[in-house]
Amino acid sequence: xxxxxxxxxxxxxxxxxxxxxxxxxxxxxxxxxxxxxxxxxxxxxxxxxxxxxxxxxxxxxxxxxxxxxxxxxxxxxxxxxxxxxxxxxxxxxxxxxxxxxxxxxxxxxxxxxxxxxxxxxxxxxxxxxxxxxxxxxxxxxxxxxxxxxxxxxxxxxxxxxxxxxxxxxxxxxxxxxxxxxxxxxxxxxxxxxxxxxxxxxxxxxxxxxxxxxxxxxxxxxxxxxxxxx
Ligand SMILES: Nc1ncnc2c1ncn2[C@@H]1O[C@H](COP(=O)(O)OP(=O)(O)OP(=O)(O)O)[C@@H](O)[C@H]1O
Numbered sequence: 001x002x003x004x005x006x007x008x009x010x011x012x013x014x015x016x017x018x019x020x021x022x023x024x025x026x027x028x029x030x031x032x033x034x035x036x037x038x039x040x041x042x043x044x045x046x047x048x049x050x051x052x053x054x055x056x057x058x059x060x061x062x063x064x065x066x067x068x069x070x071x072x073x074x075x076x077x078x079x080x081x082x083x084x085x086x087x088x089x090x091x092x093x094x095x096x097x098x099x100x101x102x103x104x105x106x107x108x109x110x111x112x113x114x115x116x117x118x119x120x121x122x123x124x125x126x127x128x129x130x131x132x133x134x135x136x137x138x139x140x141x142x143x144x145x146x147x148x149x150x151x152x153x154x155x156x157x158x159x160x161x162x163x164x165x166x167x168x169x170x171x172x173x174x175x176x177x178x179x180x181x182x183x184x185x186x187x188x189x190x191x192x193x194x195x196x197x198x199x200x201x202x203x204x205x206x207x208x209x210x211x212x213x214x215x216x217x218x219x220x221x222x223x224x225x226x227x228x229x
Pocket of ligand 1: 011036037041
């Protein structure tokens, strides 16, 4: 579903990624930890085709990023989801779905939004009144409406309160149960243990650790993280 083979990337001679390899299967959630500047966002940006790599290969569903068209297979939810504040979530979703080539009825659009846990009272209110967690739900609905197979997220729990984080965790698990792949960069060790199937720890552009989340608890992961970085 998602495969990196020896990906490397430098910026002005400075290594950002070095021989990064991993595989993520259908229904898995991969949480990538690492200090600021470790290379997490660069990894995501290469898979999304936002930047080019210097070496190695990135595959989404056996299609190679940069050679085949992988745009419709992926969705991206940045830390702050950019949407139109003067439009409602239904209107935003309609706009972004059409951009991706999909046309839905209002009922279908409402269905995608409520699937993410958004309250039905909020669906026709302007986005400018939404909290960060609510905006994130609209971002997830866009990924669902686009029928993306792989959802990339950057710092998704940053700035979310504990209830919003719990709702987000529940939604991610539902997406994984639907067969989606979730690949996220995060600093949230506790959420990574709760959410991930696989955890990676990146150090200075190298994927230094890869482990099954079921094999570790938050205390041990925290210790391993501090020993690794
Ligand atoms: N556009 C760019 N130009 C030059 N250097 C860059 C650029 N983008 C990233 N870098 C460098 O590449 C390295 C990896 O950065 P990256 O943003 O991938 O790290 P990160 O792990 O996502 O960090 P953070 O947790 O702060 O988001 C860093 O040394 C960074 O300074």
